[in-house]
Amino acid sequence: MLQIPQAQAITGDNAPPVAVAPLTKRKVTSTVQEARIRRVFVVAGFFSVIIMGLIVLFLFKEGLGLFSTVSVSDFLFGEFWYPTYDPSDFGILPLIAGSMAVTVISSAIAVPLGVGAALYLGEVAGHRTKEILKPAVELLASLPSVVLGFVGMVVIAPLMQEWWDIPTGLNVLNASMMLAIMAIPTIASISEDALHSVPRDLVEASLALGATRFETLTRVIIPGAISGMGTGVILGMSRAMGETMVVLMVAGGAAQIPTSIFESVRPLPATIAAEMGETPFGSEHYHALFAIGIVLFILTMGFNLVAAYISQRFHQKGAATL
Amino acid sequence: MSRHSLASRHFSQNLAFAVFRLIMLTVLAALGGILIYVFIHGISAISWEFLTAEPTNSMTAGGIFPAIMGTLYLTVGAIVVALPLGVAAAIYLSEYATDGRALRVVRLGIQNLAGVPSVVFGLFGLALFVGYFHLGISIAAGSLTLGLLILPTVIGASEEALRQVPSTFREASLGLGATRWQTIRKVVLPAALPGILTGSILGIGRAAGETAPIMFTAATFYTVGLPRSPLDEVMALPYHIYVLATAGTHIEQTRSLQYGTVLVLISMVLGLSLVAIIIRTRMRKTKQW
Numbered sequence: 001m002l003q004i005p006q007a008q009a010i011t012g013d014n015a016p017p018v019a020v021a022p023l024t025k026r027k028v029t030s031t032v033q034e035a036r037i038r039r040v041f042v043v044a045g046f047f048s049v050i051i052m053g054l055i056v057l058f059l060f061k062e063g064l065g066l067f068s069t070v071s072v073s074d075f076l077f078g079e080f081w082y083p084t085y086d087p088s089d090f091g092i093l094p095l096i097a098g099s100m101a102v103t104v105i106s107s108a109i110a111v112p113l114g115v116g117a118a119l120y121l122g123e124v125a126g127h128r129t130k131e132i133l134k135p136a137v138e139l140l141a142s143l144p145s146v147v148l149g150f151v152g153m154v155v156i157a158p159l160m161q162e163w164w165d166i167p168t169g170l171n172v173l174n175a176s177m178m179l180a181i182m183a184i185p186t187i188a189s190i191s192e193d194a195l196h197s198v199p200r201d202l203v204e205a206s207l208a209l210g211a212t213r214f215e216t217l218t219r220v221i222i223p224g225a226i227s228g229m230g231t232g233v234i235l236g237m238s239r240a241m242g243e244t245m246v247v248l249m250v251a252g253g254a255a256q257i258p259t260s261i262f263e264s265v266r267p268l269p270a271t272i273a274a275e276m277g278e279t280p281f282g283s284e285h286y287h288a289l290f291a292i293g294i295v296l297f298i299l300t301m302g303f304n305l306v307a308a309y310i311s312q313r314f315h316q317k318g319a320a321t322l
Numbered sequence: 323m324s325r326h327s328l329a330s331r332h333f334s335q336n337l338a339f340a341v342f343r344l345i346m347l348t349v350l351a352a353l354g355g356i357l358i359y360v361f362i363h364g365i366s367a368i369s370w371e372f373l374t375a376e377p378t379n380s381m382t383a384g385g386i387f388p389a390i391m392g393t394l395y396l397t398v399g400a401i402v403v404a405l406p407l408g409v410a411a412a413i414y415l416s417e418y419a420t421d422g423r424a425l426r427v428v429r430l431g432i433q434n435l436a437g438v439p440s441v442v443f444g445l446f447g448l449a450l451f452v453g454y455f456h457l458g459i460s461i462a463a464g465s466l467t468l469g470l471l472i473l474p475t476v477i478g479a480s481e482e483a484l485r486q487v488p489s490t491f492r493e494a495s496l497g498l499g500a501t502r503w504q505t506i507r508k509v510v511l512p513a514a515l516p517g518i519l520t521g522s523i524l525g526i527g528r529a530a531g532e533t534a535p536i537m538f539t540a541a542t543f544y545t546v547g548l549p550r551s552p553l554d555e556v557m558a559l560p561y562h563i564y565v566l567a568t569a570g571t572h573i574e575q576t577r578s579l580q581y582g583t584v585l586v587l588i589s590m591v592l593g594l595s596l597v598a599i600i601i602r603t604r605m606r607k608t609k610q611w
Contacts, residue, residue, distance in 0.1 A: 051431075
């Protein structure tokens with residue numbers, strides 16, 4: 001802190017007598033005040049950590065109540081989700097399978113499209129084109145999920161049903177397509193940043209050796225950017241897994257383990273959103289929905305931690321580490 | 323490098339770049355297709371009455387005024403929660419924090435908060451604000467939930483804006499004898515303000531479009547008139563779309579109302595994002611430092 005020695009110097013014996021008193025007082029209070037202000041900002045900085053702690057606390061507080069009547073393995077591996085029957089069944093295996101199905105299929109669609117879009121933006125598009133297209137990708141990211149759910153339900157589902165003559169258009173494939181639209185911007189923008197952060201001298205060295213731009217891309221830029229691109233892909237998958245409105249409106253809602261992409265599923269977030277409204281506060285069903293929240297929280301947190309680990313562990317630190 | 327002829331190497335380059343271009347076009351077509359389709363089907367429903375009247379005939383006719391106002395209340399509430407907290411956290415990250423364990427914990431906390439699924443925020447809001455704090459299903463509970471949801475967005479954008487202020491600005495101010503806080507308040511924050519604004523607009527857009535967090539904390543199917551206090555339930559555009567499209571016996575009959583509501587929501591959300599993007603691009607071009 002810059003002020004402390006100043007304040008002391010002025011209060012020394014050789015200080016001029018007239019101006020000292022008010023100045024000293026002000027300097028000292030301002031130092032104390034500075035420390036207080038600093039503390040306020042430190043607390044604000046830690047606020048997100050506190051909120052994370054509260055989220056965990058309240059999910060577990062409300063969710064763990066279920067396990068006094070249902071065992072953890074019956075919950076996680078039970079094949080039947082009949083929360084309102086008597087006797088009720090709280091097995092979420094079909095719900096987990098539903099979430100996995102839409103996450104995997106949507107990634108299969110979104111990863112090539114997202115990475116391809118990033119490669120186009122980063123390596124093919126000219127400066128002006130890029131200035132228009134990057135905001136367009138950002139706009140895609142800001143489409144509300146309920147709008148995509150609506151489009152999947154009202155537009156895509158009837159078309160699917162008609163084209164392929166299947167019992168319902170509200171199925172794994174349709175939901176995955178809509179989720180992919182949500183995941184593409186995440187994957188594309190993080191991958192593009194990663195491509196951009198590859199040191200320029202490496203790229204120029206490769207081009208100077210006579211490699212084409214494409215050869216430079218596949219052998220220099222992509223190897224240098226792969227960790228960032230991996231982070232983008234995993235965050236995109238995490239987003240698809242946690243997304244609610246699309247799977248609530250488009251996945252069909254049948255709590256079954258899917259055997260084809262044309263079957264309906266009931267992913268974890270859809271189950272919470274669909275059933276919480278009709279559940280009495282504090283009932284067994286209420287606790288079960290919070291327990292699903294715990295599972296969903298742990299799954300997405302796992303994805304996020306892996307993404308954070310990859311971006312930290314394999315971080316490109318400059319030309320020397322390549 | 324390659325044993326193939328130059329011509330074949332250029333051919334594979336052109337082929338690959340054509341594929342990338344095609345992919346980009348596909349992505350753009352998805353965005354354009356959705357926007358155009360919704361516009362064509364929704365524009366006929368839009369009228370002055372639609373925007374300013376209340377729903378009538380058990381939601382099969384009339385307007386969506388209460389839903390528009392509800393979304394407005396919720397997003398204003400959310401930004402009132404998120405802006406001070408987010409900017410303060412960003413000031414800590416950019417102006418006070420030093421490398422070390424504490425900073426890593428804070429960063430991990432923010433990253434993970436950004437990755438929490440929106441429906442889990444809904445559960446959290448239900449347990450904490452609706453239940454524990456006895457706010458009930460209300461604007462207050464929904465705004466607090468949405469505010470926490472957009473907090474990482476606001477922090478991220480504000481931190482970036484603060485970091486872009488050159489350190490010479492700070493040094494000049496400190497050199498003139500200003501304290502750290504005076505420097506932040508009078509020099510750093512004003513210079514970072516446009517960037518912080520952009521971040522908040524993006525946050526508002528996100529809050530306006532979210533459905534899952536307000537389903538159990540704020541939104542309701544129908545209210546008589548507008549809410550009178552922050553402890554009242556509200557109608558909200560995203561929830562209105564969900565309800566009209568999935569529940570009730572008049573789903574086909576209200577199709578045009580649904581498209582109209584979707585169009586209003588998209589215009590609000592994308593309009594806000596577009597404004598933020600334009601401010602940001604301008605700022606990057608005209609920045610004096």
